[in-house]
Amino acid sequence: MARVAIVTGGTRGIGEAISLALQKTGLTVAATYAGNAERAEAFAARTGIAVYQWDVADYDACQAGCAKVAADLGDVDIVVNNAGITRDGTILKLSYDDWKAVIDTNLGGCFNMAKAVFPGMRTRKWGRIVNIGSINGQAGQYGQVNYAAAKSGIHGFTKALAQEGARAGVTVNAIAPGYIDTDMVAAVPADVLEKIVAKIPVGRLGQASEIARGVVFLCSEEGGFVTGSTLSINGGQHMY
Numbered sequence: 515m516a517r518v519a520i521v522t523g524g525t526r527g528i529g530e531a532i533s534l535a536l537q538k539t540g541l542t543v544a545a546t547y548a549g550n551a552e553r554a555e556a557f558a559a560r561t562g563i564a565v566y567q568w569d570v571a572d573y574d575a576c577q578a579g580c581a582k583v584a585a586d587l588g589d590v591d592i593v594v595n596n597a598g599i600t601r602d603g604t605i606l607k608l609s610y611d612d613w614k615a616v617i618d619t620n621l622g623g624c625f626n627m628a629k630a631v632f633p634g635m636r637t638r639k640w641g642r643i644v645n646i647g648s649i650n651g652q653a654g655q656y657g658q659v660n661y662a663a664a665k666s667g668i669h670g671f672t673k674a675l676a677q678e679g680a681r682a683g684v685t686v687n688a689i690a691p692g693y694i695d696t697d698m699v700a701a702v703p704a705d706v707l708e709k710i711v712a713k714i715p716v717g718r719l720g721q722a723s724e725i726a727r728g729v730v731f732l733c734s735e736e737g738g739f740v741t742g743s744t745l746s747i748n749g750g751q752h753m754y
């Protein structure tokens with residue numbers, strides 16, 4: 515029977531590309547989303563991939579959601595923690611709510627999802643967890659103390675959990691994308707984006723499919739010796 519993978523935020527952007535790439539390898543994929551039902555339903559109709567709505571920042575919702583996926587599709591062997599948000603602002607302007615929302619979604623979501631699936635993976639002696647970090651968690655970014663802290667936290671979380679899973683066949687890795695052509699980056703003002711692209715050695719934004727390719731490798735059988743690593747996919751913008 516095909517292994518089951520959950521991709522959080524898997525219905526659009528980078529997550530959509532990851533869901534499709536994993537499906538192409540023969541996995542049964544469940545893609546989650548937060549609230550954009552229109553995009554999620556169109557995605558499900560187009561791809562045949564099952565979609566589920568829950569908030570990754572909500573611990574109980576992750577427990578219930580993962581249990582529902584397992585009941586519908588089978589034991590969950592792979593989780594890609596891709597769901598993420600930005601709420602940018604310098605610390606002088608950043609509200610506590612915007613700090614908390616970004617930490618709870620980007621970093622808290624990884625914890626909540628791991629709590630739901632890690633015990634089963636350990637028991638079955640096979641699992642793959644891939645956490646989507648960011649170049650801005652590695653290098654920092656003006657106006658993003660919340661996002662940079664959350665993404666940097668993901669990299670530490672990955673290395674710690676990798677140590678807990680290693681003997682049980684559960685690998686835990688991170689991918690740190692640079693600037694990728696998605697809705698999230700489309701929200702950046704054009705003049706700012708132009709300056710960002712000028713600093714990318716390969717001279718362009720990345721494509722979501724280029725991140726998905728890395729995820730496919732980390733989730734493969736042959737990826738079993740790779741754990742606790744962070745794969746930077748950023749066009750050479752930050753060599754870490």
Ligand SMILES: NC(=O)c1ccc[n+]([C@@H]2O[C@H](COP(=O)([O-])OP(=O)(O)OC[C@H]3O[C@@H](n4cnc5c(N)ncnc54)[C@H](OP(=O)(O)O)[C@@H]3O)[C@@H](O)[C@H]2O)c1
Pocket residue numbers: 522523524525526527528529546547548549550551553568569570571595596597598599619646647648649690691692693694695696697698699
């Ligand atoms: N784009 C980039 O250049 C870039 C660079 C580095 C890292 N990243 C990271 O890559 C990941 C994907 O980015 P993207 O650009 O593809 O983002 P995106 O286009 O904004 O899509 C975000 C996805 O996450 C879902 N989501 C957001 N909050 C959620 C929550 N609380 N619970 C469940 N799902 C939630 C969204 O669901 P709805 O559709 O329902 O809103 C959507 O499916 C994020 O973690 C982001 O931080 C992106």
